[in-house]
Amino acid sequence: MDKKIFNNLEELNKSFTELLKGLLSEKERVTISLSGGSTPKSLFDHWAKNHVKDIEWNKIFLFWGDERCVPPTDEQSNYKMTKDHLLDFVPIPESNIFRIKGENEPEEEAIRYSAVLDEELDLRNNIPSFDLVILGMGDDGHTASIFPHEMHLWDKKENCVVAVHPDSGQKRVSITGKIINNAERVVMLVTGANKAEKVKLVIDSQDQVKDTYPTARVMPTSGNLYWYLDTEAARLLK
Numbered sequence: 001m002d003k004k005i006f007n008n009l010e011e012l013n014k015s016f017t018e019l020l021k022g023l024l025s026e027k028e029r030v031t032i033s034l035s036g037g038s039t040p041k042s043l044f045d046h047w048a049k050n051h052v053k054d055i056e057w058n059k060i061f062l063f064w065g066d067e068r069c070v071p072p073t074d075e076q077s078n079y080k081m082t083k084d085h086l087l088d089f090v091p092i093p094e095s096n097i098f099r100i101k102g103e104n105e106p107e108e109e110a111i112r113y114s115a116v117l118d119e120e121l122d123l124r125n126n127i128p129s130f131d132l133v134i135l136g137m138g139d140d141g142h143t144a145s146i147f148p149h150e151m152h153l154w155d156k157k158e159n160c161v162v163a164v165h166p167d168s169g170q171k172r173v174s175i176t177g178k179i180i181n182n183a184e185r186v187v188m189l190v191t192g193a194n195k196a197e198k199v200k201l202v203i204d205s206q207d208q209v210k211d212t213y214p215t216a217r218v219m220p221t222s223g224n225l226y227w228y229l230d231t232e233a234a235r236l237l238k
Helices: 009-026 038-050 078-087 106-120 148-155 193-204
Strands: 002-006 030-034 060-064 066-068 122-124 127-129 132-135 160-164 171-175 186-190 225-230
Touching: 002 009, 009 030, 009 038, 009 186, 009 225, 038 078, 038 186, 060 078, 060 106, 066 078, 106 127, 106 160, 106 171, 148 160, 193 225
Parallel strands: 002 225, 030 060, 030 132, 132 186, 186 225
Antiparallel strands: 066 171, 122 127, 160 171
């Protein structure tokens, strides 16, 4: 585990951009699983403003780690957030974008997207493997759309499952722990003082809380786990 702590979002975004450029320099095709949330939104804005021309967008293939079961025009859609803040501004080919279709029947879409991952990703350990998975962490310790009340979904044999938000009851399609932990690199983007307590628990006491918080189960077999934190989120760490 590699912890990187930044004074502000701008520093975090710049460092993450260098990570991405390093990946692009090594490979002709880079597959990325995106996350929703405010920190990725800031990253997308940074790319749209500063890196339209110096990132090799044609080599990037975008997927999503989870999606709310809403149409792609809905304000809650992770795809719409990415489109509004990134895709509308950078020259990434339409054929490189593989969205979860939140408007579809959830169970059928989980099956369809599982097949997309089987077809589009390289295999490692006979499991589809992303070059890079970007994850966030909710205040409750969830990641992707695997919530604490549905920990059993993490260990499902399928690539994708249907999850249910504990408060709203909204259905979501999410990749499983099998896919997350088989990625070549996983980056946790976590910012804000409201995340500090869970960050400390998950990083300092991972073994003790791995049955409580899905984020504590993020342990890629590659060993390449990076936490990108701001000082607020990291303030309780040793």
